[in-house]
Structure formats: structure tokens, C-alpha cells
Amino acid sequence: MINLTTIKGGFVMRELEYFFEGEFEILDETQAHVPTDKGVILCDTSMSINEETYENINDFLNALYA
């Protein structure tokens, strides 16, 4: 499982920092495109955020952008 660690204005994934750019796009109940300075990243609910998991993409995105 990939864990995202939130930081100010972005997150850390696989030891790389990503900073938000633009609006996210929800693809379905489990997936979303998250625009960052390193490209548009596909995030889904199989990922955890700060070691917590989420069952739907809305809750996931709320936690990611909190």
C-alpha cells in the first residue's frame, strides 16, 4: 500500500514531495486525478493518508487537501 504523508500545500509519496496545482478531478468512487507540480497523479482509495484509509474518494480528497 502506498502511504501519502500530507505537508503544507501537498503531500509526500515514495519520498518525493508533490505540491498541489489546480483542481482535482474525480474519476469514480475510488479514483481521482490530483494535479501537482510533478504532473497529474492518479490517487485512489487503496492508498492511505498519514497511515489512515478511506472508503470513498470524497473522504480521501478531504483528508488529502485538509
Added chain:
Amino acid sequence: MIKISELTPKGANLQNSDLLEISEFTADGYSSKSITGAEIITAAQSGLQPTLVSGTNIKTINSTPLLGSGNIAISTNPRTLASVVGLNLTGTTNQISASVLIPAGTLVANNSIYIRNLLTKTAGSTTSTGRIYINTSNSLTGATLIGTASQSMNGSIYFQRFERSFYFDGTNLNVFNPSSAISTDLTVGTLSLVSLNPAIDNYLLFAVQNSNTTPDNLGHKRVIVQIYD
């Protein structure tokens, strides 16, 4: 009687017309046995590769003979990394139709990647979307979007040619605006930089998503990936 070891050497190559004759004593006197030079030569050459003659018993490459020492450089630019057939998939989840591994060490600075593929459906009438991602694993989770096809594969539009070219500068893939839903980058658009580490394995992921569960069934057919030096 003369021993064979006492014979005077011939001092020349064996000729077809030479005749080797040996006599031996028998109870009735003696008998002779003989073999011609031609028979000896034929027996000695049995199973051996005949002398190579370019264009006769060894082919040429683009009229260049293969005989002799040295190297014949063969152009490998571009080289085809993969030519695969993807799956037509139903369902509204964004999922992998085909994937292509770019092995570690394949890409170097100033390479470009040319991707040509055909998006097809065999059924359905609602919108379907083809996308291309890149990731360090064969999974969409955490993948980076690098191309989006036209989403207007609805009604009876079942075919779309989907092309992209990417330039690798040594650190980033330089890509046409990945969120711009368009069949080809044979136009102008925003440049996006996508981080890529060429020292590790990377996967090109060809995904499909249908807006209706069934019967829409988009797929990436005949995905061709070429690398240009």
C-alpha cells in the same frame, strides 16, 4: 617390397586424377586395392561447409556481403520497444487495458518516445476515455497521467487513433498537456514536465474508462511504442 613410410612424398596437393594403389600378399599371391584422389577428397569434405561465396551460398544484407572481418552497422533508430494488443474492458472504473515496461537504463537524455495506438469499442453508445500513464510499478495507483484521448467515443464512434510523442531531457518527460482530451499532439499545446528516473523500471499504462457499465467496452488495440535516439 617397399614400406609406405619409405615412399617419396608427392610434394603437391592431392589431385582428383591421383591414384593410390596398395598391394598385399595373399595365400594366392597378392591382391591390389586402389582409391582415386577424387574419392579421397570427396570423403574428406563430407559434412564440411563448402567455401562461402557471397550471393551464392550466403546471402547479403541490402547488397552488402557478409564475408570478411569487421562489423556491419545496422540502423536501430527508431527501435520498437513494444507492440502489444490491449483488452477491451467494460465498467466505469479507470483500469489498465495494456501496459509496456520501459526497462531500467533504456532511456537516456534526448531520447523521444513515440506512442501510436488504436482505441476501439465493439459496443455501447456512451462516452469512453482512453488515457496513458507512467508509473514505477504496473499499477495505476500513484501513476502520473501523460495523455488523454478524445472522450467523444459515443454514439457509433468506435474507432480512434491515439498518438503522443514525449521528449526525455534526462530528468523529465516533456509531454503535451496530459489533461487535454485530444486524439493526437499534432497541434500546439501546453508543455508539462513529468519526473522520470531512467535508472529504474518504468511502466507505460494504457487505461480505459467507460461512462456506462455495459455494454461500452473501450480498449487500446495494437499499442506500438518506439524510442528515437
